Amino acid sequence: MFEKSIKAYEEACKVIPGGVDSPVRAFKSVGGTPPFIQKGEGAYLYDIDGNKYLDFVQSWGPLIFGHCDKDIEEAVIKTVKNGLSFGAPTELETQLANEIVEMYDNIDKVRFVSSGTEATMSAIRLARGVTGKNDIIKFEGCYHGHSDSLLVQAGSGMATFGAPSSPGVPADLTKHTLVCEYNNIENLKKCFEDSSDIACIIIEPIAGNMGLVPATEEFLATCRELCDKYGALLIFDEVMSGFRASLKGASGILKTQGDIITFGKVIGAGMPVGAFAASREIMGHLSPEGKVYQAGTLSGNPVAMAAGLVSLRKLKANSELIYADLSAKANKLVNGLKDIATKYNIPMQVDTRGSMFGFFFCEKAPKNFAEVGLCDFKRFATFHHEMLKKGFYFACSQYETGFICTTITNEDIDACLNAADEIMKNL
Numbered sequence: 001m002f003e004k005s006i007k008a009y010e011e012a013c014k015v016i017p018g019g020v021d022s023p024v025r026a027f028k029s030v031g032g033t034p035p036f037i038q039k040g041e042g043a044y045l046y047d048i049d050g051n052k053y054l055d056f057v058q059s060w061g062p063l064i065f066g067h068c069d070k071d072i073e074e075a076v077i078k079t080v081k082n083g084l085s086f087g088a089p090t091e092l093e094t095q096l097a098n099e100i101v102e103m104y105d106n107i108d109k110v111r112f113v114s115s116g117t118e119a120t121m122s123a124i125r126l127a128r129g130v131t132g133k134n135d136i137i138k139f140e141g142c143y144h145g146h147s148d149s150l151l152v153q154a155g156s157g158m159a160t161f162g163a164p165s166s167p168g169v170p171a172d173l174t175k176h177t178l179v180c181e182y183n184n185i186e187n188l189k190k191c192f193e194d195s196s197d198i199a200c201i202i203i204e205p206i207a208g209n210m211g212l213v214p215a216t217e218e219f220l221a222t223c224r225e226l227c228d229k230y231g232a233l234l235i236f237d238e239v240m241s242g243f244r245a246s247l248k249g250a251s252g253i254l255k256t257q258g259d260i261i262t263f264g265k266v267i268g269a270g271m272p273v274g275a276f277a278a279s280r281e282i283m284g285h286l287s288p289e290g291k292v293y294q295a296g297t298l299s300g301n302p303v304a305m306a307a308g309l310v311s312l313r314k315l316k317a318n319s320e321l322i323y324a325d326l327s328a329k330a331n332k333l334v335n336g337l338k339d340i341a342t343k344y345n346i347p348m349q350v351d352t353r354g355s356m357f358g359f360f361f362c363e364k365a366p367k368n369f370a371e372v373g374l375c376d377f378k379r380f381a382t383f384h385h386e387m388l389k390k391g392f393y394f395a396c397s398q399y400e401t402g403f404i405c406t407t408i409t410n411e412d413i414d415a416c417l418n419a420a421d422e423i424m425k426n427l
């Protein structure tokens with residue numbers, strides 16, 4: 001069933017470390033070999049062995065319209081014909097920036113980069129430049145990409161491989177990274193009392209890199225209050241939740257607002273893009289207007305901008321219908337899974353935010369990284385593996401979130417639930 005993928009993986013391992021270009025793809029925590037993908041179409045993936053999967057990963061979030069959306073495809077092809085990159089400004093950048101600015105109430109300007117990692121790294125530099133302070137606060141289990149100062153107690157692949165801090169990062173570079181427990185107000189207050197040098201808090205307001213673990217409103221309000229009190233900036237890392245949790249991302253469904261917002265994934269519709277955005281005043285510190293340096297040869301790449309532009313315009317044009325439908329399907333899926341689990345006396349916790357969904361095999365909904373660690377990972381691995389064999393492609397780690405795309409149908413979800421029922425019977 002996976003013969004060609006197994007062979008392809010062996011070949012890849014000879015020339016690529018671990019056979020993959022991003023560790024989470026390696027299936028290490030669930031076992032088995034990652035299927036090598038030949039193509040995607042709508043909600044489906046096809047591997048080189050001819051297996052077809054209903055895709056709940058969607059390239060880890062960017063593909064809100066699924067694979068090969070015709071409008072996005074057309075815009076990309078049209079743009080490619082004019083050249084791949086110019087290293088000079090194009091109107092597409094302004095157009096995409098306008099789309100983002102219009103949707104978020106608290107941002108005036110956007111700077112495009114090529115990945116979420118660059119977006120958060122640059123946002124932190126900007127926060128330090130604006131405040132003149134050095135320390136940053138991040139939370140256990142939140143993942144903000146792989147820049148040195150953020151690879152501390154990080155989620156996603158770092159958690160999956162059981163090494164939440166990375167060799168190769170000198171202690172000198174992380175000594176300004178203060179780590180607090182997610183959703184722990186007292187811990188956060190203490191952190192601010194202990195340091196007078198805090199430039200910013202960076203947070204996934206809806207954490208998706210320790211599984212789906214949303215921050216409480218009270219916790220986010222405390223983040224805001226402490227930042228204001230101590231002259232620090234609040235960075236909402238919306239690389240994953242931006243345009244996913246709602247049209248206005250996490251910011252659209254939460255009472256608290258960040259000062260700097262980072263984006264990625266959906267704003268590039270599958271092309272390599274990231275961005276960070278803030279008020280005119282904060283962004284004014286950025287080079288060439290201000291002194292905080294930030295740059296990129298391929299930043300604002302026209303093909304990526306064109307893909308993102310079509311994607312955001314399509315979302316915006318039909319937002320109410322689209323987000324209601326995505327959310328209904330995410331809920332149908334996780335509530336269905338929970339009902340099946342209950343039928344077979346399997347403890348399960350589920351949650352959704354817009355088209356993001358998560359499920360844990362445990363008695364109580366985890367509210368931080370340590371509690372996620374108490375869930376039944378072995379059961380998750382078996383479930384993942386068996387579902388894959390039946391043609392359902394879930395994220396290959398308990399420390400990840402699932403995504404619904406617009407082309408998934410209710411029939412697809414029913415088929416997934418039928419398969420889950422057969423598997424959970426013996427799980």
Ligand SMILES: Cc1ncc(COP(=O)(O)O)c(C=O)c1O
Pocket residue numbers: 115116117118120143144145146204208209237238239240241264265274
């Ligand atoms: C919340 C969050 N921030 C930052 C990143 C880093 O983005 P990228 O992988 O594009 O560098 C990711 C995903 O990897 C993410 O989920």
Ligand SMILES: N[C@H](C=O)CCC(=O)O
Pocket residue numbers: 022023024025060143156157208209240400
């Ligand atoms: N959890 C990560 C991003 O959200 C997964 C993507 C990756 O690191 O390859």
